[in-house]
Amino acid sequence: MLDLLFKKKPVLLLFVLFPILCGSIIMPETDFLEDSKVVPGKLEFIRDSVRFEVTGTIPIESALSPKNPKINVLLKSSENSLLFEALELTKNVGDYSYNQSFTLAYEPWMEGAFLEIQFFQGKKALDEPYQKKVLARGVITTPLLAKVGKVNYDEPIPQVGLFISTGIMDTDLSRSKEFLIKFDAGSSTIKMNSANTQAIADLKTFLTENSSVLSFKITGVQSPETAEGSSSKLGMDRAEAVNRLLKESNISIRDSLLEVSSRWNDWFDFRLLLREYEKISTQRKDQYYAVLLNELDYQTQSQALRKISGFNQVASDLFPNLRVAKIEVVAKPLLGLNQAQSMILQKALEQSNGNSELDMADWAIAGETTPRLEDKAKIYSKMTELFRSVIPYNNLAVVKMRLAQRTLDQEAKDALWKEANELLYQAAKIDTNPYVLHNQGQIMVLQGKTWEAYKKLSDASVLTRNDNFLRYNESLRGALDILRGDYKLATLRFNYNYTEPKDFFNKGLAYYLAKDFANASLSFEESVMAGRNYGYGFYGLAMIAAESGQAEVALLQLDRAIHSSELLYQKALVDPIFEEIRSTDEFFQIFRPAASKKEN
Incomplete structure (x- = not known):
């Protein structure tokens, strides 16, 4: 029937086939989004x-x-x-x-x-x-890496807020010093020659003057010389020998403060010596640093160093200084009230009246030297009853801020911030003070009020030329410049002598975002040196390596970063900066050990 119909009316056949022909000829498979x-x-x-x-x-x-x-x-x-x-x-x-x-x-x-x-x-x-x-x-979201005091659960709690100090416990009272015990090539036996005897004597004097020890590290170091052996055992033997010597010399250190370790096949100590070496030009030093900072393996770096002109002389001068064990001590003087004053203080805290035999300076010293935040709170709270001064209100506010850092409960955190702000408001009524403005700004930063915080911090900087204050205030202000997108301005904020790895990292971040990768690399390296367990410096170096197309170096640095911080571990998985290397097997290899560790 259909055949007959199509024979009589061939036009009808064409009409039926037309849509099919159009579908195959006029409607080809087209990528309509090809140039999107x-x-x-x-x-x-x-x-x-x-x-x-x-x-x-x-x-x-x-x-x-x-x-x-x-x-x-x-x-x-x-x-x-x-x-x-x-x-x-x-x-x-x-x-x-x-x-x-x-x-x-x-x-x-x-x-x-x-x-x-x-x-x-x-x-x-x-x-x-x-x-x-x-x-x-x-x-x-690289700017959001700026450290502004926020707490991440798997990292040390950042210290926030600035106490108004009497000067007795200023940060410059904490002193660090290095003492070297020297060894013969290939030996871990300590010879009590004049140099080593003097080192022990100097250590004892330092600890007598600074009896509050904050950290105590003994690190056995080996020179790259053949006579130093081909394993890391010698370095640890040297460290253990020094540890025994200290005990025999009646230098007692609490186990919780003592760290005994060694370094081997690591150019870190050589790099430190090279900084002070004056027998070669700056250009020649740059050749050394180009090798020492390229993050290649130790043997490859060793071969490259030996090709630099004059290396034998440098090695002859510096290598003997690496046959050592380093004693690195951070300590400060033990200060505070005497026994009689402490008894008067305790009595005043227990009484409800507004009288005290101690003057304000004594109370302020007591607040500063008391280590527990809870005890500081009692002292500063009592001081608000006894004295009309900015100091107790400001310092009690800082206590509240630091207590807020210790809780994960957002409601409790908000309540402590509110109490701190009320205290700072009372302090501001007494006097316009840069510390009060800084602390108000710090709370605003933690609350996410970036622009309001910046105004407070800017006003604080105008009120004083105190370097210690400005170092903290400008560091936070520079971090906010990063968040605000003013990267070049941010680099100007960090023109201070920092010791904390977070400050070096923020400085490096400012330079990185301003596209000054040379200075960014130096600052990230300083962050790593200030805290080798602080992963952010390594993350910064990984970003620079990825930016310059050095995939292997980026992976090496990223490996160190993600195993020090869960936040960095999660960030690296989605950060577009590493998009070009994320599709490689090598990228996911560095995450597998961390995953296995979590499962165990």
Whole structure:
């Protein structure tokens, strides 16, 4: 019947076949999103927002293709998503074009999100797009790495707030000193020659003058010389020998403060000696540092160093100084009230009246020298009853701030911040004080009020030229400059002598974001040297290596970073900075040991 119909009316056959022919000829398989792109290619957090532009064209291949096109943009993570309104399309002769800019207020879920463009066609609303394409994965949130005092559960609690000090316990009272016990080549036997005898005598004098020991490290070191052996045993034997010598010399250190270790096949100590070596030019030193900082293995670095002109003379001068055990001590004088004063203080704390035989300076010293925050709170609280002064109000506020750092309960934390702010308000009524302004700014930072905090910290800097205060205040101010996107200005804030790894890291971060990678590398290296267990310095070095295309170096540094901090471990998995190396087997290899460790 159909055959007969088609024979009589061949036009009808053509009409039936036409849609099929159109489908195979006029509607080929087309990648309608082929030239879709996002600018910048990697999304970035800048000044509390994410800004990008989506552009592209949809080719028009015939009158029937495409049908009623629509372009959607979706930002999506495992926990949240944001679907934007359909892009406005401009119909041209051979295509539809689109170009649209977006500015989003940054939210934490966006860091691990991906940006997807979707193509729909047809008159009916469809749930699934005809085609889709990922334009970008993750958001670069490097400025948010700035250390501003926030607590991460797997890291040491950051110290926040500044006490107004009498000067008795200023930070410069904590002193660090290094003492060297020297050995013959290949030996771990201590000879009590004049140099070693003097070192022990100097150590005893130092501990007598600074009886409050904060840390005590003994590190056995080996020179790269052949006579020093081919294993790390010699370095540890030297460290243990020194430990025994100290006990025999009646130098007793608590086990909780004592750290005994060794270094072998490590150019760290050689690099320290090279800094003070004056027999070679600065240009020649730069050649050495280029090798020492390239993060290649010890043997490769050793071969490269030996090729530098004049190395034999440098080795002859410096290597003997590496046949040592280093004693590194951080200590301070033990200060405070005498026994009689302490009894008067205790009696005053137990009484409800507003009288005291001690003057304000005695009370302030008692507050400073008391180690427990709870005891400080009692002393400063009593002082607010006895004296009309900024000091007790400010210092009690700092106690509240530091207690807030110790709790994970946000409600309790908010209550302590509120109490601290009320105390600071009372202090400000008595006098305009830079410490009060700094502490108000620090609380605002922790509450996420970045712009208000910056104003407080800026006002604080104007009120004093005290270097110790400015070192802390400008460090926090520089960290806020990073968050505010003023990277070059941030680099100017760190022109102080820092000792904390976090400050060196913030300084490196400022230089990194300002694209000054040379100074950034030096600062991250200083962060590592100030705290070898502080992973952020290694993360910074990994970012620089990734930026310069040094994949192997980036992986080495990243390996060290992620095993020191859970936050860095999670961040590295989504950070677009490492996108080019994330697809490699080597990248996931460095995460496997950490995963295995967690399972065990």
